[in-house]
Amino acid sequence: MGTAHQALPGPAGTVRGFALDIGSSRTRVWAPGAGVLADVPSGPVRRGRVTDDTPHQHLLRKVAAAAFGDSARDTVVMLCHPVLADLEHREAARRMVRALGPTRVVSVDSARAAAAYAGPPGGGPLLVVDLGAGLTEVTLLVDGSVQDARLAEVGLDDLPEEGGSPLALVHTTADMVMDLWRSDPTGAVRGALRRGVLVTGGGALRLDLTSRLALRLGVRLRLANDPATSSVRGAGLLLSSALRHPGAGRPPARTR
Incomplete structure (x- = not known):
């Protein structure tokens, strides 16, 4: 644009x-x-x-x-x-x-900015996955504050050319989610997964990526409205x- x-x-x-x-x-x-x-x-x-x-x-x-x-x-x-x-x-x-x-x-x-725009329903913990061009972040929000987060210096720019598989990025993202889960003594991550994971960033527009991520995690993904912005x-x-x-x-x- x-x-x-x-x-x-x-x-x-x-x-x-x-x-x-x-x-x-x-x-x-x-x-x-x-x-x-x-x-x-x-x-x-x-x-x-x-x-x-x-x-x-x-x-x-x-x-x-x-x-x-x-x-x-x-x-x-x-x-x-x-x-x-x-x-x-x-x-x-x-x-x-x-x-x-x-x-x-x-x-x-x-993550808090994306959550403010998405208007998470019902309150409670929220897991935000930001699939950016050069970074991927997974963030746990509790009562509107960052409780924990993980970062990988990999993103859409690292994916293969069109038609290639995004599995490496899917595995990296899922591993960060599971690491958050293992490090959480409160059960907030479990609650956030049950509510559905908010996915934002340009990668949310890649259905081949989000569908594989949902399958890998076994949870519902909630794609942000106009996720790139x-x-x-x-x-x-x-x-x-x-x-x-x-x-x-x-x-x-x-x-x-």
């Missing part, structure tokens, strides 16, 4: 902002009242880590100009990152965003809460 830039609606002086998700394959920006402002190939990103921020800065300056106008005063950026992104990576991304001049930069991990859309929902209630829209603290 191409890039679209729009001025955000609302009278002068209102709190404004956008949600940002820099993935291994695509960089996506979402803004209240405008939807997806940008969905473009990522600049140099390796396994979820930005290796050169110059292309991203160029894109973000354009988006910020459309979103913030002449002033970044009273603005918020909701920055989405992998669940197990290390502190160095998270701080590097925050520095890049702060250069745009927003008043506040708030971080949220991709569910994290940035969920981050956008959290952002909208922050814009309506400044200071009260921060996502729950991580427990890891």
Whole structure:
């Protein structure tokens, strides 16, 4: 999809902002009242880590100009990152965003963002499988917080050419789920599996992958709506809460 830039609606002086998700394959920006402002190939990103921020800065300056106008005063950026992104990576991304001049930069991990967009029914523990281009993450959420997570530096970009089998990625993902189960003394993973596993990321669109994963785990998979953009859309929902209630829209603290 191409890039679209729009001025955000609302009278002068209102709190404004956008949600940002820099993935291994695509960089996506979402803004209240405008939807997806940008969905473009990522600049140099390796396994979820930005290796050169110059292309991203160029894109973000354009988006910020459309979103913030002449002033970044009273603005918020909701920055989405992998669940197990290390502190160095998270701080590097925050520095890049702060250069745009927003008043506040708030971080949220991709699993909680995807869960916010999916609206998990009934409450209780939730298992989120994120099948990305360069990373695969399995995360256990309990009461909206990260209880435990696993990461593999493998993703859709590592799959064979079209027509090839995704079994290696299926086995890797299933092994991470089972490792979470074995490490869980509370039974939360068992409860999450019974409810159905939320699958997000571009890999959720690969039926050859998800059908094999469901069979391997012996559970029901719940595919996120528009899974490739569910994290940035969920981050956008959290952002909208922050814009309506400044200071009260921060996502729950991580427990890891």
